[in-house]
Amino acid sequence: MTQDALIERLSAIVGSDKVRTDADSLQTFGKDWTKVYEPKPSAIVFPKTTEQVRDIVLLANECGLQLVPSGGRTGLSAGAVAANGEVVVAFDYMNQIAEFNAVDRTVKCGAGVITEQLQTYAEEQGLFYPVDFASAGSSQIGGNIGTNAGGIKVIRWGMTRDWVAGLTVVTGKGDILQLNKDLLKNNTGYDLRQLFIGGEGTLGFVTEATMRLTRPPKNLTVLVLAIPELDDVMKVLNQFQSSMDLTAFEFFSDKAMSKVLARGDVPAPFESNADFYALIEFEAITDADMDLSMSLFEQCVENGWVVDGVISQSETQAANLWRLREDISETIAQWTPYKNDISVVVSKVPPFLREIDEVVTREYPDFEIIWFGHIGDGNLHLNILKPDALPKEEFFPRCNKVSKWVMEIVQKYDGSISAEHGVGMTKKAYLPYTRSEAEIAYMKAVKAVFDPNNVMNPGKLVDM
Amino acid sequence: MTQDALIERLSAIVGSDKVRTDADSLQTFGKDWTKVYEPKPSAIVFPKTTEQVRDIVLLANECGLQLVPSGGRTGLSAGAVAANGEVVVAFDYMNQIAEFNAVDRTVKCGAGVITEQLQTYAEEQGLFYPVDFASAGSSQIGGNIGTNAGGIKVIRWGMTRDWVAGLTVVTGKGDILQLNKDLLKNNTGYDLRQLFIGGEGTLGFVTEATMRLTRPPKNLTVLVLAIPELDDVMKVLNQFQSSMDLTAFEFFSDKAMSKVLARGDVPAPFESNADFYALIEFEAITDADMDLSMSLFEQCVENGWVVDGVISQSETQAANLWRLREDISETIAQWTPYKNDISVVVSKVPPFLREIDEVVTREYPDFEIIWFGHIGDGNLHLNILKPDALPKEEFFPRCNKVSKWVMEIVQKYDGSISAEHGVGMTKKAYLPYTRSEAEIAYMKAVKAVFDPNNVMNPGKLVDM
Known part of the structure; x- marks a missing residue:
């Protein structure tokens, strides 16, 4: 198909003002946050309805086009990069929030609704x-669903x-397909909805989703604890989790925190230092919750697991304590970190x-390793910082060896090569480390x- | 394959003492709680390992056998009935609980572990x-997974x-296949585990499962409220749910309760009568929880939604109040009830x-209708009682019309023809009322x- 014919056919579906082929758009909409592949889409198309998406897919089947979905483009595995002349289907105009239902506590969202828009x-x-x-300000619901996005509150809310x-x-x-009709209970055979969640747009594109909402948490309170031994981090987790419903249990290494503190705009939580820190968040609905958390904290100190700690007394303090954890990624960005997003079952985290x-x-004594992550979920973010003296060209090949x-x-630990970032293109080669050969064969058959x-996001997740 | 050859081949896999063909066994293991189809299996086989199950499946593929899984046989949709000479694979000997992990709060169970065994x-x-x-005392984990069993605590625990x-x-x-490796976070492509959950054994048989556990609820407290208007039941639900984390929100009609009370062994909750009752359960961890529930109750009375109510002051009282709801099924069994297990989104329940x-x-003014169910999930159990004078032979054909x-x-209400009982054989004809033609085509392709x-539980869910 010639480029002119392509534009004509796409324009017939979405209108000519919703097809872009200028260099800027191709560059912008052809990539995500990864910088491994050069974007080379042939066109960007902006459908406004599910029916237009269907017509684009039918055209792709008819003419052998390949389609790449584009949401907020915040992906970290090149799952939404169009590097091979694909047509990018961007959901920016399908950003309506509609049909809020207060009794069901559900809201229907176009795939292009931004996460923060839904939160607000x-x-x-x-x-x-x-x-x-972190990317809630730009990521879209469709992309969140395609990658089954996680984040900082998974321990409580999934x-x-x-x-x-x-x-x-x-x-x-x-x-x-209208999958599950928004029902809470619906045992009528294979729950196909589950295949599209986390399917990275390789089976089809999500155009609309009904999302559940819940009651807002009350008086979220944050504890930051200094824990010298990694094994004791798990004991602290267990101690707290067995008596309280935690909303977060995050961890970061002293190296990670010191980078954040060095910026000078976040106060140190306390004077002590330890190799590890845990950030625990919970709802302090009544004084009893506060008392319980303090008594758990004291037990952890008595057991020798924790050497210091601080608890937030206000929302501002809570927010400042969260910055110790949440600012890590941005802070270390200047060292061109090599990132891995891996998980094991919680009990195996220390070894x-x-x-x-x-x-x-x-192997690389000159590399600095920064650990942080959602340790309550067994999800660790491994970040290796580039030594200042080492050129990128040497750093990345050495990191590939590390990978x-x-x-x-x-x-060896029966873990996941991608806890929350998905597979896309950058993790594809590593898929067999988590999924068996037989599983991958079934995935291809599905x-x-x-x-x-093979018109939907080809070359991502599995090769056909 | 002759019956002798069949027994020989099966015995070679599991040992001759684990193959049964006596009339009693064929009758017992060939059916579930439904009484629609006559069991006619050709043999019952009791594997002890996943590898034995695999060998049985390979034999089935080789020799054209058809396999039906058998767990606690408490199904209500004939999902585990062997009515066509199938070989029944019974999981009773795969009932070991192993590998409890306190940190991960997980436990590995054979498919034959009984629900109550896991609870204990x-x-x-x-x-x-x-x-x-209700069937926790006999249902098995494998069957629970195959049917994605729900029950009375779904509103809180899913x-x-x-x-x-x-x-x-x-x-x-x-x-x-080892699916998901027990990870909390694992975004590595299609979550095939989800297909087997609720797949009714039609894609494969679950042989082992790692189940999550959680902290036990504290001081579960029960409120029963008398609510004259159905619409107000939903308002009460909304009122409570917006400020408390409920562990149950059940409802039953006055007709349902009066049948239970007529037995004489459960005390009436209060003197008032109303067309509907709601049973609300929550954790009263502190006095504040109790106070909050009382103030919500008072608001509901002030709004005119609720005319009477009672709150449990002890575990025994809570258990007695629960009996008002839980004894309904058993109580009405003598009227040979015609059961439907249907759901809609919560807000659509009243119309x-x-x-x-x-x-x-x-259409049938002589039929008595008993409503009860998990109204917080939109899940209603519709029970039609057989008039004493009407013979079964006339009652059931008329019920089929009702269906x-x-x-x-x-x-019309975009609901589910089977909220929690699955499809099996008895609901198969109704599947198109909930799943579209296209969806069913994809289900068959999956x-x-x-x-x-088509050796795995053929004739259930969909016809191939």
């Missing part, structure tokens, strides 16, 4: 959308998967982390059912 | 397995789906229920991926 909308209704993460009441999707065959730390330190070692350790001509 | 085990560890329902950390399954092709009630009452009307109303020779 929920707040305005006196409710709460609990999935939250992943995006847990908040999807119903989905409208266009499959790779061009069928429009798993130690083994990776040892291997990297042994191989890391993935082998992930496999893909062929929904997208027999 | 959790309690012994100071933890809680929250999925609970369905079985939410507690499955990892699965071992044998697919219809005879592959053993939905009224419309069904009106149609049935108009058709009910299903049409379900479809089935063909995992079970190309």
Whole structure:
């Protein structure tokens, strides 16, 4: 198909003002936050309805086009990068929030609704959308669903998967499916909705979703604890979790915190230092909750697990304590960190982390390792900082070697090579470290059912 | 294959003492709680390991056998009935609980572990397995997973789906898959685990599952309220749910309660009567929780929604109040009730229920209708009692007519023809009222991926 014919056919579907081929748009909409692949889409198309998406998919099947979905483009695995002349389907105009239902506590969103837009909308209704993460200001609901986005509150509220009441999707065959009809209980065979959640747009594109909301948390209170021994972090987790419903249990290393503190705009939580810190958040609804948390804290001190701690007395203090954890990513960005997003079951975190730390330190003693993550979920963000003196060209190939070692350790510990960032293109080669050969074969067969001509986000997740 | 050859081949896999063909066993293991189909299995086989299950599946593929899984046989949709000479694979010997992990709060169970066995085990560890329902004393974990069992605590703790950390399954092709490795976060492509949950054994059999446990609830307290108007039941739900985390919100009609009270062994909750009652359960951890519930109750009275109410002051009182709801099923069993297990989104419950009630009452004024259910989930159990004078032979054909009307109303309200009981054989004809033609076509194609020779529970859910 010539470029002119392509533009004509796409324009016939969405209108000529909703097809872009200028260099800027191709560059912007052809990529996500990864910088590994050069974007090279052939066109960007902006549908406004599910039916237009269907017509684009039918055209793709007819003419052998390949389609890449584009949401907030905040992905970290190149799941939404168009590097091979694909047509990018951008959901920016499908950003309506509609049909709020106060009794069901659900809200219907176009795929292009921005996470923060939904969070704010929920707040305005006196409710709460609990999935939250650093890119909430730009990421879109469709992308969140495609990658089953997680974030900082998973321990209490789960992943995006847990908040999807119903989905409208266009499959790779061009069928429009209404999945689950927003029901809480619906045991009528295979829950196909679950395949599209986390499916990275490879089976079809989500065009609309009904999301659940919940009651807002009350008086979220933050404890930051200094914990010298990694094993004791897990004991502290267990101690707190067995008597309280935590809303977050995050951790970060002293190296991570010292980078944040060095910026000078976040106060140190206390004078003590320890190799690790835990950030615990909970609802202090009554004084009893506060008392319980203090008594748990004291027990942790008595047991020798914790050497210092601080508890927030106000929302501002809570926000400042959160910055110790949340500012890490942005703070270390200047060192061009090599990132891995891995997970194991919670109980295996200490030996798993130690083994990776040892291997990297042994092989590359000049590399600085920054650990942080959602330790209550077993999800660790491993960040390796580029030594200032080392050129990028040497740093990244050495990191690729590190990745191989890391993935082998992930496999040894029955872990996940991608806890929350998805597979896309950058993790594809590592998929067999988490999923068996047989599983991958079934995944390909499932893909062929929904997208027999491989038009939906080809080259992501699995190769057909 | 001759019967002798069949027994020989099966015995070679599991040992001759684990193959039964006596009339009693065929009758017992060939059916579930439904009484619609006559059991006619050709043999019952009792594997003890996942590998034995795999070998049975391979044999089925080789020799054209058809396999039906058998758990606690408490199903209500004939999902585990072997009516066509199938070989029944019974999981009774795969009932080991192993590998409890206190930090991860997970426990690995054989498919044959009984729900109550898991609940008790959790309690012994100071933890809680929250999925609970009437058949917990006999239903097995494998069956719970195959049907995504729900029950009375879904509003707070979700369905079985939410507690499955990892699965071992044998697919219809005879592959053993370890799905999800018990991880909390694992975004590595299609979550195949979700297909087997609620898949009714039609894609493969679950042989082992890692189940999550949680902290036990504290001081569960029960409120029963008398509510004259159905619409006000929803308002009460909304009022409570917006300020408290409820663990149950059940409802039953006055007709339902009067049957239970007539037995004489459960005390009446109060002197007032109303058309509907709501049973609300919550954790009263502190006095503040109790105070809040009382103030919500008072607001409901002031608004004119509630005319009377009682709150439990002890565990015994709470248990007695629960009996008002939980004894309904058993109490009405003597009237050979015709049961439907249907759901809509919560906000649609009142018009939905009224419309069904009106149609049935108009067409069959001699039928008594008993409503109860998990109204907080939009899940209604519609029970039609057989008039004493009407013979069964006339009652059931008339009920089949009712079913058709009910299903049409379900479809009109975008509801589910099976909220928690699954599809099996008895609901198969009604599947198109909830799932579209396209969805059913995809379901069949997915089935063909995992079970190309249709050996796994054939004739259930969909016809191939």
